[in-house]
Amino acid sequence: MCRLTLLIKLLLLHYASQSKINIERSCNEDVSLECPIAENNKHFLSVAWYKVKNGNKHGIIRRGKNDNPVYYNVSREVTFGEKHNLLLRKVSPADSGDYECVTTADVGGQNQNHKVSLIVTECAPTAPLTTLNYLNTTMATLTSPPCQTQVLDLPVTWSIAGYLAVALAKIVLSLIIIWVIHLRSSRQRYNRWPH
Numbered sequence: 001m002c003r004l005t006l007l008i009k010l011l012l013l014h015y016a017s018q019s020k021i022n023i024e025r026s027c028n029e030d031v032s033l034e035c036p037i038a039e040n041n042k043h044f045l046s047v048a049w050y051k052v053k054n055g056n057k058h059g060i061i062r063r064g065k066n067d068n069p070v071y072y073n074v075s076r077e078v079t080f081g082e083k084h085n086l087l088l089r090k091v092s093p094a095d096s097g098d099y100e101c102v103t104t105a106d107v108g109g110q111n112q113n114h115k116v117s118l119i120v121t122e123c124a125p126t127a128p129l130t131t132l133n134y135l136n137t138t139m140a141t142l143t144s145p146p147c148q149t150q151v152l153d154l155p156v157t158w159s160i161a162g163y164l165a166v167a168l169a170k171i172v173l174s175l176i177i178i179w180v181i182h183l184r185s186s187r188q189r190y191n192r193w194p195h
Helices: 002-018 036-040 131-143 156-192
Strands: 020-025 031-033 044-053 056-064 069-071 078-080 086-088 097-105 112-120
Touching: 020 031, 031 112, 036 097, 036 112, 056 078, 069 078
Parallel strands: 020 112
Antiparallel strands: 031 086, 044 056, 044 097, 056 069, 078 086, 097 112
C-alpha cells in the first residue's frame, strides 16, 4: 500500500510540474509569459523558450548565465523580460499557441519545463466605422458563438477517480446483466418441467 501511495504522489508531482497555464489576451496587447521554474531554480545553465507547432519545438530565444541572448529560428521580435519571462509585443492571432520554457540544469540538477498556452483574440477591423460596417459587426457578434472560456486541467486524482467510477459502473452493470440472464434461464427451465 505504501508503494502505491508513493507512486501516486510521484505521479501527482510529475503532473504538477508538467501542468500547462492558459492565458487569453486581446489583439495588439503586450504579453509577458512567465517562467516560474527559472525563478525558483537559481542553479541552471540556460533558459530556452520554444513555440510548439504540430508537436515540434521551434526555438525562440535562449539565454545562458552570461545573460547574452541568442536568437534562432525566430519569426517575430521577442525579448527576455524580468525573471526570464518571454516578452511578446503587440500580439496577433498568429502568436496563439503552446509555448514551453525549459531550464537546463547544472551538473547534478534536473532539467525542468513549464508550458503556457497563449490564446490571442481576433483583431478588430481597421476600416472606418460606417453604418453598414456597424450593422455587419453587430450582426456578426449576435450570431457568432460565445467566446471560448479558459479550460483548467483536472488533477490526476480526479482522472483516476473518474476511471475507477467508470470501471465500477461497468462491473455493476455486468453483474446485473449476468443476474438477469441467469434469472431468465432459470425461468425457462422451470417452465419446461410439467407442473
